[in-house]
Amino acid sequence: MAKTNAPTMKDVAKEAGVSLGTVSKVINGITVREEYKKKVEAAIASLHYEINTYARGLKTKKTGLVAVIIPNMLNPFFAALTDYIEDALYKKGLKTMLCCSDGIPEKEIAYLNLATQNKVNGIVALTYSDIGNFINPDIPIVVFDRFFENRNIPRVASDNYNGSMMAIEKLLELGCRHPVYIRFHSIFPGESDKRKDGYLAACKKYHITPDFLDMEDCDNFIDMMKQFIDKHKKSDGSLSFDGVFCHTDYHGYIFKKLLQKEGYRVPEDVQLIGFDGIRKFGGSKEDLFVSSMCQPLPQLAAKCVEIITTEDRSMIPSLTLLPVTFEDGGTTRSLKKG
C-alpha cells in the first residue's frame, strides 16, 4: 500500500479550482452547487484520485463520537455523571453516544467493538463487565471506578479511602463514640471497595472496635439492616451505636427510614453519613437525601474527558483520584460554635 505520490484531496481542490471544503463535501455526499460538483468530479477523474485515498480518508476521519457506557439513567448518580460527561465532551467538540448497558453484556461488547472499527473516537466506561480483553490498546479509553485485569486502562474515581476516613472523623467530631459501617456491595471489584478499607483504617487510628454489616447486594437487604439494628438494641431499648457510615446515600436513606420507624431520632439519637452526594430531583442545588461524602461529579467527568483527549498517551496516569467533600444533609448534628 504505497502512499507515495498518490494525489491528495488538496491536489483535487487545486485542479478543480475549488476549496478543500468543497472537495470534502463532494466526497462525503454533501450537496454543493452542481457546477462545483462537476469540477470536482472531473478533477478526481483526471488525477486518478483513488478509492484507497477515500478509504484512508474515511478511516482516519474523526467521527467525533465518544461512547459513554454506563449501567442506566435511572440511578441519579449515573445520570448526573453522564450529564457532566456530555457537557465536557461537547466543550471539546465531541459528541456523546450513550450506551446503557445494565445487564446486557453483549451490548457493552458491541459498543466496545465500535471503537475498534473506528466508529467512535474514544470510550468512557462505567461497566460491570471485565472489558479489559476487548480493548484495542490504541483506543482512548477511561474507566470510572471499576478495576480490570488489564491494568493498562486508565481509571478515574473519587478518593474513596480518604472519603471514608473523613466520614468517620466527621462523626467523631460531631460527638459519636461508636460509629458503625453498613455496606452492600456488587460482586465486581472497584475503587469503591476502598470505602471499607478507609473505615477499618479510621477504626484503627481512633481505637474504635470495627462493627459493620458487609454483604453482597441482595433483594432482602432491608431485612439484613433490620437484623443489624435488632442486634444492637440494648436492654433499655437504646442502640449500642450512635453513628452510621453508609456505603451509599441510597442505603443511608433506607437505613435512616428504618431507624425512624423503630422510633430512633436522626440525628439526635443516631447520626448518619452516606456516600455519593445524590440530590432530590437531581439539580446541583437541591437537597441531599442524607448527609454525605459528595463525589465531585463535574470534576470527575472533566477528568475522564481530559484523559481520552490527551494527545501524549505517555502522560496519562493509570489512576486518578479526586477528593470528596462532606455536606450536611440533615442526618448529622451541627457543630456548636464558640
Added chain:
Amino acid sequence: MAKTNAPTMKDVAKEAGVSLGTVSKVINGITVREEYKKKVEAAIASLHYEINTYARGLKTKKTGLVAVIIPNMLNPFFAALTDYIEDALYKKGLKTMLCCSDGIPEKEIAYLNLATQNKVNGIVALTYSDIGNFINPDIPIVVFDRFFENRNIPRVASDNYNGSMMAIEKLLELGCRHPVYIRFHSIFPGESDKRKDGYLAACKKYHITPDFLDMEDCDNFIDMMKQFIDKHKKSDGSLSFDGVFCHTDYHGYIFKKLLQKEGYRVPEDVQLIGFDGIRKFGGSKEDLFVSSMCQPLPQLAAKCVEIITTEDRSMIPSLTLLPVTFEDGGTTRSLKKG
C-alpha cells in the same frame, strides 16, 4: 445526476468474485485480506465504479444513530425518559447520540443539522426552542411534549388534560371539597399546558370555584407558594383549601414541605397530588416523592421510537397522547373499603 446504468456495488462484487460485504468493507476502509482488497480495487477500476456511487452509498448509508435532544440528565424525569428511549432504540438496532441542550440553543441547532447532513437517522427532541424551521421534512423526527409553529412535526405526550381531570376527581373521591391548583410554567408552549385546561374543566364539571396559583417559573416561586398559603388561612388558622393539585411532582414536594413547616398535616389536613411520577433514587420500584399522576415513560419512549422508525410516513399521527395513572405516594388518604 443520471443514475442509469452506472455500475453498482453488486457489479463490483461480481466482477471481483467476492461477496458484497467484502466490497462494502473495502469501500468503507475496513480491513480485509490483501488479495480481496486488490481484486475489489481492480474491479472498481475496470468497471469505472464512480465516486458518485460511493457518495450515494455514503449518503443513504444508515449511520444507525438517532439524536436525542433533551434539556439535561440532572432532572430525573428527563433522565428516566432518556433511559427508556435508549433502550427502545437499541431494540430497533439504533444507537443514541445524546445532546443535553439546556440553555444552549446553538447546541440544539448543531445537532439538528447533523440530521440534514445525514449523520443521524432521526431525532427525538424535548426542546425549548422552536426548532420547526430547522427541520428538513425528510428527516424522521418526533417531539416530546412541546408545540411548534411547524405543525407537521409529530408530537408525543402524556394525556395531560385527562390526567388533570383525573387528579381532581381523585381528590374529590378521597373527600376533598376545595381542591386548588399550583402551577409554575415555562415560557414555551407545550402539551403540559393542558393540565390547567383539565383543572378548569374539572372545576366546571363538579361545580368548584377555580382557585389557583398560575405563574411563570421564577427563582422566588417558594415565596409565591407561601403567599398563596397565607392568603388561604382562615381566622382559626385552618386552610380554606383541603386538596392541592400541583403541576409537577417537584412543585408538589416543595409545597408539601411548606405546608408541613406551617404545621398542616399531609394528607390529614390537606391532600396533595403532583404530576410526572418521579421516584426517589430513580428506579421504577422506588418511592414516589408525592402521590402523582404518573406519566408512562417506557410507553412514551417506545412510541417516540416507533414514530421515527415507521416506514410509511403517511401513517404517522401528528399527535399521540398516552394515558397517565394515579399512584399513591403518601400525600393522599386511602379510600375506606366497604
